[in-house]
Amino acid sequence: MSISPENELENLEGNHACAVAAIAAGCRFYAGYPITPSSEIAERMALELPKVDGTFIQMEDEIGSMGAVVGASIGGVKAMTATSGPGFSLKQENLGFAAATEIPCVIINVMRGGPSTGMPTRPAQGDVMQARWGTHGDHPIIVLTPCSVKEIYEQTIRAFDLSETLRVPVVVLFDETIGHLIETIDLSQTNNRKLVERKWASGPQEGFQPYAMTEDSIPPMPRPGDGYRTHITGLHHGESGFPTQDPGQVERFIQRILGKLDQHRQQVESYEAFECEDAELLVVAYGITARAAKRAVKQARAKKIKAGLFRPITLWPFPETVFCSLAKGTKAVLVPEMNAGQLNLEIERHCSDSTRVIPINRFDGEPIAPGQIFEKIQELVSK
Amino acid sequence: MKEFEIRFSGSGGQGLILVTRILATALISQGLKIAQSQSYEPTSRGGLSRSDLVVSVETADYPLATALDYLLILDELAIGVSDDIIGKGCLIVVDSERVSSKPKGKYKVHSLPLTSIAQKLGSKRVANLVALGALAGLGGFCDQDTLEKATRHHAPKGFLDLNLDALRAGFELSETLPPSQISNK
Numbered sequence: 001m002s003i004s005p006e007n008e009l010e011n012l013e014g015n016h017a018c019a020v021a022a023i024a025a026g027c028r029f030y031a032g033y034p035i036t037p038s039s040e041i042a043e044r045m046a047l048e049l050p051k052v053d054g055t056f057i058q059m060e061d062e063i064g065s066m067g068a069v070v071g072a073s074i075g076g077v078k079a080m081t082a083t084s085g086p087g088f089s090l091k092q093e094n095l096g097f098a099a100a101t102e103i104p105c106v107i108i109n110v111m112r113g114g115p116s117t118g119m120p121t122r123p124a125q126g127d128v129m130q131a132r133w134g135t136h137g138d139h140p141i142i143v144l145t146p147c148s149v150k151e152i153y154e155q156t157i158r159a160f161d162l163s164e165t166l167r168v169p170v171v172v173l174f175d176e177t178i179g180h181l182i183e184t185i186d187l188s189q190t191n192n193r194k195l196v197e198r199k200w201a202s203g204p205q206e207g208f209q210p211y212a213m214t215e216d217s218i219p220p221m222p223r224p225g226d227g228y229r230t231h232i233t234g235l236h237h238g239e240s241g242f243p244t245q246d247p248g249q250v251e252r253f254i255q256r257i258l259g260k261l262d263q264h265r266q267q268v269e270s271y272e273a274f275e276c277e278d279a280e281l282l283v284v285a286y287g288i289t290a291r292a293a294k295r296a297v298k299q300a301r302a303k304k305i306k307a308g309l310f311r312p313i314t315l316w317p318f319p320e321t322v323f324c325s326l327a328k329g330t331k332a333v334l335v336p337e338m339n340a341g342q343l344n345l346e347i348e349r350h351c352s353d354s355t356r357v358i359p360i361n362r363f364d365g366e367p368i369a370p371g372q373i374f375e376k377i378q379e380l381v382s383k
Numbered sequence: 384m385k386e387f388e389i390r391f392s393g394s395g396g397q398g399l400i401l402v403t404r405i406l407a408t409a410l411i412s413q414g415l416k417i418a419q420s421q422s423y424e425p426t427s428r429g430g431l432s433r434s435d436l437v438v439s440v441e442t443a444d445y446p447l448a449t450a451l452d453y454l455l456i457l458d459e460l461a462i463g464v465s466d467d468i469i470g471k472g473c474l475i476v477v478d479s480e481r482v483s484s485k486p487k488g489k490y491k492v493h494s495l496p497l498t499s500i501a502q503k504l505g506s507k508r509v510a511n512l513v514a515l516g517a518l519a520g521l522g523g524f525c526d527q528d529t530l531e532k533a534t535r536h537h538a539p540k541g542f543l544d545l546n547l548d549a550l551r552a553g554f555e556l557s558e559t560l561p562p563s564q565i566s567n568k
Contacts, residue, residue, distance in 0.1 A: 182419035
């Protein structure tokens with residue numbers, strides 16, 4: 001809503017940007033149970049979905065919400081839910097079902113202080129590992145982590161596109177600060193995008209295999225009403241979709257669902273590398289912490305300190321190849337996070353043999369300030 | 384237009400987030416970019432409440448306030464909470480009736496009867512708009528016309544005139560004051 005005819009700038013809250021982006025991406029089903037600090041997403045979806053003949057349901061809880069989202073997606077509709085830590089815990093079982101049965105769906109997690117009910121209105125980044133490993137068993141999942149209102153908009157759309165084309169659940173993970181931040185954005189350029197469609201089954205109905213091995217490892221999905229006989233189960237299944245315990249079929253199934261993200265890595269990976277080329281001190285950060293880190297890196301550069309920022313936008317699978325090449329030859333890698341050290345573990349795994357990995361942790365409900373990161377950079381330089 | 388940081392602080396229910404939204408709308412109509420953040424307690428009234436704007440030409444690297452150029456303190460509760468991030472030469476307006484102490488440091492501090500001006504206009508609840516007018520008048524970061532337009536956009540329908548009166552009273556008050564001096568207390 002601009003009061004000036006000269007520009008189309010708009011002040012939009014992160015959570016609202018998420019909802020508006022979901023609609024733009026073609027989402028027509030939302031089921032959720034409101035929880036701070038994600039509730040504005042549900043509120044906005046409740047307003048927007050009826051305008052586009054979509055469906056909004058406030059379910060009895062988060063377990064039901066996730067079930068409804070998976071069901072709607074099987075029914076052929078792009079579907080989403082939004083929650084925060086405690087609700088994200090409850091969604092894990094059905095999220096695992098979606099990963100195993102390859103049902104596209106988007107889950108927004110606006111992170112607050114945890115564990116348990118924690119601090120509802122304060123930011124944290126404590127769900128990094130849960131987003132990757134929250135549900136049981138080896139499973140594929142994509143986690144995107146925006147750092148601004150504009151990027152929440154872009155990455156929510158991308159979450160739908162990736163989920164639909166790769167048949168994998170996608171989590172959009174951001175902290176309370178970014179979710180409740182209001183920033184000026186210009187949405188006028190983003191209105192004319194083409195909707196990305198799921199790969200629908202076509203061809204003969206006779207002998208249709210709903211989980212067929214394909215070259216791209218993504219079996220086409222049968223659209224309800226198109227007449228394909230299909231079967232969906234959380235039990236390990238063969239190409240027919242029916243349960244199997246045949247070791248050969250099970251191995252092929254697991255290898256395919258785990259391998260598909262590797263196969264499509266180029267499409268999945270995304271990151272920002274800022275001043276990394278000659279960086280001797282590399283900061284790895286995401287979400288609001290990455291905004292603080294960028295300021296700190298600029299302050300360091302102004303003092304002729306060779307610092308850089310690597311910001312994973314796709315948090316999982318972690319963009320490890322490019323990160324490792326940037327980390328090589330650095331004197332230290334700093335990992336500021338609003339948790340007790342989670343992404344830090346992944347960073348150590350990749351580069352602790354070639355450089356020092358130094359965590360900066362904060363879990364008192366306050367964001368990490370640029371000064372806190374800059375001080376650490378200065379301390380390392382003076383040593 | 385200079386880039387700046389501003390904080391409206393006080394207690395919950397004083398309309399601090401509303402005036403921040405009004406100012407934010409006014410500023411983007413002039414082509415500036417804002418980042419607005421807020422903090423409040425889980426009660427509908429009372430408790431510490433603050434609302435910040437980081438104003439810039441391009442999207443700010445870091446969207447949270449780190450060195451305030453302007454600060455409103457509308458309640459005693461908010462005294463001391465911003466001390467770590469008050470910038471050098473910050474222009475501070477405090478409500479003379481609700482706040483007994485003033486921030487100490489090299490700041491330009493004005494203690495103004497915001498609440499009683501609002502009360503005379505019809506309701507102490509529009510002290511937020513009086514404060515916005517006074518701060519904008521003293522600081523010169525946004526003109527009155529633009530703020531009036533933005534107020535029309537945001538103010539609750541039945542209370543538009545009262546809100547506009549309050550905004551204008553704030554600007555008028557600022558014109559009666561001597562130029563801002565840095566106090567060395």
